[in-house]
Amino acid sequence: MKNICVIGIGYVGLPTAAMFASKGHKVVGFDVNKKAVNALNRGEIIIEEPGLKELVKQVVESGNLTGSTECPEDSDVYIIAVPTPINPDKTADMRYVETATRSIVPNLREGNIVILESTSPPRTVEDLMLPILSESGLEMGTQVYVAHSPERILPGQVLYELRTNSRIVGGINDESAQAVKALYEDICEGEICITTATTAEMCKLMENTFRDVNIALANELAKMSEELGVNAWEVISLANKHPRVNLHSPGPGVGGHCIALDPWFLVEKSKNALLINQGRLINDSMPEYVFEKIKDTLGGFNGQLITLLGVTYKPDIDDVRESPIMKLWSMLKKEKVAVNACDPHANEKVGCMRDVYAACYRSSMVILCVNHKEFKDLDFDKIKELMEGDAILDTRNYFDRETVEKAGLKYMLLGDGRNK
Numbered sequence: 001m002k003n004i005c006v007i008g009i010g011y012v013g014l015p016t017a018a019m020f021a022s023k024g025h026k027v028v029g030f031d032v033n034k035k036a037v038n039a040l041n042r043g044e045i046i047i048e049e050p051g052l053k054e055l056v057k058q059v060v061e062s063g064n065l066t067g068s069t070e071c072p073e074d075s076d077v078y079i080i081a082v083p084t085p086i087n088p089d090k091t092a093d094m095r096y097v098e099t100a101t102r103s104i105v106p107n108l109r110e111g112n113i114v115i116l117e118s119t120s121p122p123r124t125v126e127d128l129m130l131p132i133l134s135e136s137g138l139e140m141g142t143q144v145y146v147a148h149s150p151e152r153i154l155p156g157q158v159l160y161e162l163r164t165n166s167r168i169v170g171g172i173n174d175e176s177a178q179a180v181k182a183l184y185e186d187i188c189e190g191e192i193c194i195t196t197a198t199t200a201e202m203c204k205l206m207e208n209t210f211r212d213v214n215i216a217l218a219n220e221l222a223k224m225s226e227e228l229g230v231n232a233w234e235v236i237s238l239a240n241k242h243p244r245v246n247l248h249s250p251g252p253g254v255g256g257h258c259i260a261l262d263p264w265f266l267v268e269k270s271k272n273a274l275l276i277n278q279g280r281l282i283n284d285s286m287p288e289y290v291f292e293k294i295k296d297t298l299g300g301f302n303g304q305l306i307t308l309l310g311v312t313y314k315p316d317i318d319d320v321r322e323s324p325i326m327k328l329w330s331m332l333k334k335e336k337v338a339v340n341a342c343d344p345h346a347n348e349k350v351g352c353m354r355d356v357y358a359a360c361y362r363s364s365m366v367i368l369c370v371n372h373k374e375f376k377d378l379d380f381d382k383i384k385e386l387m388e389g390d391a392i393l394d395t396r397n398y399f400d401r402e403t404v405e406k407a408g409l410k411y412m413l414l415g416d417g418r419n420k
């Protein structure tokens with residue numbers, strides 16, 4: 001059993017803390033967010049993640065997990081899982097990692113383990129963390145073990161993936177990597193691969209960058225398809241029958257605090273990240289591409305009401321961070337367009353409507369932005385009755401064209417250039 005301090009009890013830190021606590025470790029979730037810490041000590045959570053509420057309640061009641069706004073003094077292991085946002089100029093904002101690292105130094109003891117889980121630019125462990133940790137007077141790698149072990153968990157299935165995904169452990173030396181591997185074997189049934197800290201940083205970034213560049217390819221295909229008179233979704237479906245082709249899906253943009261941000265860490269650090277930079281620009285162009293499509297369909301904005309179905313960054317979760325739909329919504333607000341934004345999952349402070357049909361009432365155009373399960377099998381006859389206009393724009397290939405058209409509505413699909 002070890003005393004573990006998880007610094008940052010957010011989307012990654014809290015599930016990780018709960019998992020270690022469920023294996024008998026004594027875990028303290030250290031966070032500056034008093035609301036999160038107080039909720040934790042009540043056995044509650046402030047994020048939506050299936051199964052997490054029950055697990056947190058169980059380990060808090062067992063006494064193995066507590067929250068604190070102070071860094072505990074007697075930890076054996078420190079896991080840093082704080083945000084690594086991007087500045088407006090697309091450079092990495094590493095202040096939270098730096099602050100978290102500094103908070104460890106006064107309590108650091110021989111034999112301690114320090115793990116960076118936060119997704120970070122290459123060389124963060126070597127160039128940012130080690131000089132700070134060395135202020136303790138202890139020798140890194142022999143008296144204190146240091147590693148980077150990025151998470152790969154998919155929001156919405158976090159607890160399952162924490163347990164089953166393979167993990168990369170990148171140590172500043174082999175002793176560090178071995179010590180951290182032994183620790184993660186308590187919660188991870190997947191393969192645990194050993195490497196260097198900087199290689200681990202690069203792996204994490206390349207995993208998400210691979211996805212972002214492939215989504216950009218799909219978005220570029222959508223634009224080309226509208227230009228050339230084909231349906232991008234049909235091209236993708238047929239091309240993916242090739243055994244080694246996996247075209248991704250177009251959409252109204254790429255959101256989330258990972259795919260939309262991580263590639264910028266490489267653009268900042270390498271002058272060779274040209275394709276990666278272009279991919280980000282293509283994906284970030286999609287909210288405006290959809291905005292222009294709305295404007296063209298309506299023949300300009302003249303007081304119409306518009307309905308956005310879904311504002312989170314992906315289906316069936318509450319997270320709106322970097323959501324492209326939030327960008328689209330603010331573009332419409334800037335043009336003084338009346339918008340009913342409907343989302344059954346977004347947290348209440350976002351200010352969304354919850355009822356689809358109320359959101360469609362007197363609407364000139366309904367845009368399906370996020371394929372939440374609640375938007376499947378809608379009653380389009382009822383929507384037709386409620387709307388003032390008849391335009392339905394599907395940005396996710398989620399609705400059935402025939403069903404929509406049978407109700408007397410005009411169905412448009414992002415990336416479908418047929419019937420131009």
Ligand code: SAJ
Nearest residue numbers: 151152153154207211248249251254255256258259313314
């Ligand atoms: N998206 C598309 N088209 C696609 C796939 C996704 O437009 O074909 C959009 C989604 O709508 C969303 C965004 O991309 O706005 C990102 O969605 P996602 O499900 O791909 O990514 P995340 O951020 O929920 O999770 C990713 C995962 N990384 C990979 O799949 C390589 C997850 O494993 C990581 O742990 C996570 O980022 C992270 O925390 O880094």
